[in-house]
Amino acid sequence: MPDWIVHIAVAYIICRILYFKYPVFNSANTVLAMLGALLPDIAKIGMVAQFYSIYLDDYLFSFHTPLASLVLAGLLSIFFKEKKLAFLFLGLGIFTHFALDLLLIRVGEGYYLLFPISWQTFHLDLIAPDDYNITLVVLLAALVLYSLGRLSQRRSEKS
């Protein structure tokens, strides 16, 4: 289930719902959360390298950990004017990424959430990785929220 589309859509859904109440969850910050939701999977560049017969999996696996992702978020947030806010929204995306990944039925050994402090792995074994019904439901929810947001924006512009 948690493919990149779901990671992005869930970050969007959370930010869009919160935007109805809190203006800080605006489009720009939502995009940051969506980017943060993809940040832990930067380790997937190893798949591209494999295409060229370069095997980086042993080096890149540590990027799919909360600590490495937060370090990357910190490095990225340096390039923003409001660094703390950028870091918080990237961090929100990272949090949603690992929350979704934890739901998966164990792929490999599970997720090293406490790396490098502990090698213990975590997984909740709730959803099959190839269950695309959830992807459809999440995309539908995102579309409904997007439409509701546009409607509410039009109403506020008219009044």
Ligand SMILES: [Zn+2]
């Ligand atoms: Zn992941």
